[in-house]
Amino acid sequence: MTVGGDEGSPRLDRVLAGAIENLSRSRLKALILAGSVTVNGAAVRDPAYHVGRGDSITIDVPEATPAEPKGEDIALTIVFEDDDIIVIDKPKGLVVHPAAGHETGTLVNALIAHCGDSLSGIGGVKRPGIVHRLDKDTSGLMVVAKNDAAHASLSAQFADHGRTGEMRRGYLAFAWGVPGRQRGTVDAPIDRHPHAREKMAVREGGREAVTHWEIREVFSGRDGKPVASLLTCQLETGRTHQIRVHLAHIGHPLLGDSVYGPHFKTKATHLGTGAQAALAALGRQALHAYLLVLEHPRSGEILHWETGLPEDLLLLERTLKAAL
Numbered sequence: 268m269t270v271g272g273d274e275g276s277p278r279l280d281r282v283l284a285g286a287i288e289n290l291s292r293s294r295l296k297a298l299i300l301a302g303s304v305t306v307n308g309a310a311v312r313d314p315a316y317h318v319g320r321g322d323s324i325t326i327d328v329p330e331a332t333p334a335e336p337k338g339e340d341i342a343l344t345i346v347f348e349d350d351d352i353i354v355i356d357k358p359k360g361l362v363v364h365p366a367a368g369h370e371t372g373t374l375v376n377a378l379i380a381h382c383g384d385s386l387s388g389i390g391g392v393k394r395p396g397i398v399h400r401l402d403k404d405t406s407g408l409m410v411v412a413k414n415d416a417a418h419a420s421l422s423a424q425f426a427d428h429g430r431t432g433e434m435r436r437g438y439l440a441f442a443w444g445v446p447g448r449q450r451g452t453v454d455a456p457i458d459r460h461p462h463a464r465e466k467m468a469v470r471e472g473g474r475e476a477v478t479h480w481e482i483r484e485v486f487s488g489r490d491g492k493p494v495a496s497l498l499t500c501q502l503e504t505g506r507t508h509q510i511r512v513h514l515a516h517i518g519h520p521l522l523g524d525s526v527y528g529p530h531f532k533t534k535a536t537h538l539g540t541g542a543q544a545a546l547a548a549l550g551r552q553a554l555h556a557y558l559l560v561l562e563h564p565r566s567g568e569i570l571h572w573e574t575g576l577p578e579d580l581l582l583l584e585r586t587l588k589a590a591l
Contacts, residue, residue: 279304280314283326290328291419303327336365336394338380339372346408346572350385351417351564353378353395354410356574359551363400363409378411386413398422399436399505406577407438407556412564420564428503433569437558438500438510439483439576441583442519443531445496450481453513457506466526467508469516477503478513486587488537495522495538495587511552522583524552541586549579 283295283304290298295314302310305325306318318324344356355374362369365376378395379386386395396412398421412418424434458473460466469476479501488494496519500510511527514520520528523546535543560571576584 277317277319278314279306279311279316279318279324282318283324287326289414289416291415291422294415295326298326298328303329336373336375336379337371338383339376340380341372341374341377343374343377343381345381346574347570351413352410352421353382353413354408354559354572357401357406357409357556358577359404359406359579362403364397374409374411382413396421398425401556402508402511402552402554404551405554405556406580408436408559408572408574409556410559410561417564421561424561425505428505430503433560433562435558435560436502436556438502439555439557439580440480440498440500440510440514441522441553441580441587442496442498442514443494443522443528443534444519445485445493446480446482446498446517446519450479451517453478453480453517455513455516457509457512467506467512469512474506475504476506476509476513478510479503480514484588486542489539490537492537494534497584510554522546522553523549526552539586539589541589542583545579545583545586549583551579553580553583555580 280292280296280299284292287295298304299314300312302312303326304311306316306322308323344358345353346356347354357363357374362373363375365371365373375395375397382395396418398412398418399409401407401409410421412421424432427434429435454477455469456471456473457467457476458470460468461470480498482496483499484497485493486495486497498514502509506512508527511521511524515524515527520531535546538546555576557575558573560569562568563570
């Protein structure tokens with residue numbers, strides 16, 4: 268490309284970002300630092316290098332290399348797929364990304380095997396672009412990018428969290444007790460727990476976290492008094508364990524959440540026999556990502572998906588209703 272003088276900032280990385288839509292800024296920066304960008308025939312490794320009008324810029328984008336995680340034949344429930352994105356309905360128990368203790372058997376391993384050559388490379392590596400995660404034991408909708416351009420678009424949408432765009436994420440949450448009003452918002456910063464590093468907590472000075480909730484249904488116990496509720500939650504931020512932490516913070520932790528609601532175990536004695544059995548068999552927090560709305564990275568079309576409760580949560584819902 269030749270610089271025409273109307274690119275705005277003369278920084279090399281910004282000039283390239285404005286001219287090349289299918290590579291993310293982080294990918295362009297990596298290519299510059301690797302010496303893959305030349306200006307007037309000379310390699311430039313400084314992203315802040317100031318280019319001038321009439322300068323000729325050449326960028327060499329190498330073929331994507333195979334991902335380090337290996338593809339594994341793991342069954343997936345695919346809700347939508349095209350050349351840019353794939354949307355899956357994640358089951359409980361499936362870890363999203365390889366990590367210590369979970370090097371294999373993850374969603375990333377499954378997607379590498381399923382997508383194959385349709386992965387054109389995220390940051391130069393043939394891997395799925397994870398832009399948001401669900402906890403291992405949270406089920407529901409997830410979108411994953413298949414190329415750099417889609418990854419950049421989805422990352423921007425999730426960073427915005429629907430403040431200026433159409434992106435929305437909705438969750439169904441079975442919580443202990445019933446909030447005192449029909450709907451509300453938890454605006455409380457979240458950070459690592461000061462003593463239990465595997466947990467998160469509401470802490471002053473933590474990262475901003477905002478969760479909007481609304482009561483969908485109220486369930487009574489054996490004595491006829493309200494004991495639990497089904498809430499719909501929407502996120503305005505995306506912190507680790509956000510819904511679990513925020514609902515526990517307002518005194519309504521999730522059913523089955525052994526991390527943030529252990530002191531509510533005795534509440535189960537107020538449930539009907541069937542609901543007690545369903546909760547004991549659940550083995551996870553009662554949280555499901557049922558709604559996902561976003562703008563397609565290429566076409567700009569607003570896409571909307573919803574998925575119903577999985578069998579274990581359907582059973583919990585039915586048995587809770589049976590006590591009404």
